[in-house]
C-alpha cells in the first residue's frame with residue numbers, strides 16, 4: 140500500500156490546500172482572543188448609532204454627560220404638577236384650585252362627552268342619580284342638581300372627581316385635567 144506522503148498529488152491540489160489553510164488561519168485571526176471583547180464585525184452597517192447614546196460620555200457637554208438635567212425651575216411639556224405647591228385637602232381644594240376655564244368660553248360639548256363617558260353610568264343622563272348601574276344593584280348617587288352641589292366650588296368638585304368620595308371612585312387617572320374642569324362646568328348646566 141502506498142504511503143500517504145508518497146501519494147501523487149498534482150501542484151494544483153497542493154495550492155488549493157495551502158490556500159484553504161491560509162483562509163482558515165486568516166478568519167481565525169479576526170476572532171479576538173480576549174473573550175471579554177466583542178469580535179470583529181462584518182458589515183456592521185447601522186448597528187452603531189452615530190449619535191451619542193443617552194448614558195455615553197460626551198466630550199461636548201461641560202459635565203461630560205450626554206443626558207443633561209433639565210434647567211432648574213422648568214417643567215417638561217405634559218408634566219405639569221397636578222397641584223400648586225403646598226398641601227391640598229378636601230377642605231381647602233375649593234379655595235386653592237381655580238378652574239382655568241370660564242363658563243362662557245368653556246367647551247361644554249367636550250364636558251358633555253366626558254360626562255357621558257365617565258359619569259353618566261352612575262349619575263344618569265340628567266344627573267338625577269339614576270344611571271344604568273343603579274338598576275343593577277349599585278347604590279344610586281345623590282342628584283347633581285341639589286343646592287349642595289350648586290354651592291360647591293369648582294375646585295371642590297375637581298378634587299372630588301380626582302380623588303373620589305364614598306362609593307365614587309377616583310377618576311384622576313382616567314380623566315385628563317382639563318376634562319375634569321370642563322365636566323365640572325358641564326354638570327352645572329344639567330337641567
Ligand code: HEC
Pocket residue numbers: 253254257258259260261262278279280281282283285287288296299300304305306307308310314322323326
Ligand atoms: C361608580 C359610580 C360613579 C361614577 C362613575 C361617578 N360618580 Fe360621582 N358619585 C357617586 C356616588 C356614589 C356619590 C356619592 C358619594 C358619597 O357622598 O358617599 C357621588 C358623588 C358625586 C358628587 C357630589 C354629590 C354630592 O351631593 O355630594 C359629584 C359632584 C359627582 N359625584 C360628580 C361626578 C362626576 C363629574 C363624575 C364623572 C367624572 C362622576 N361623579 C362619576 C358615584 C359615581
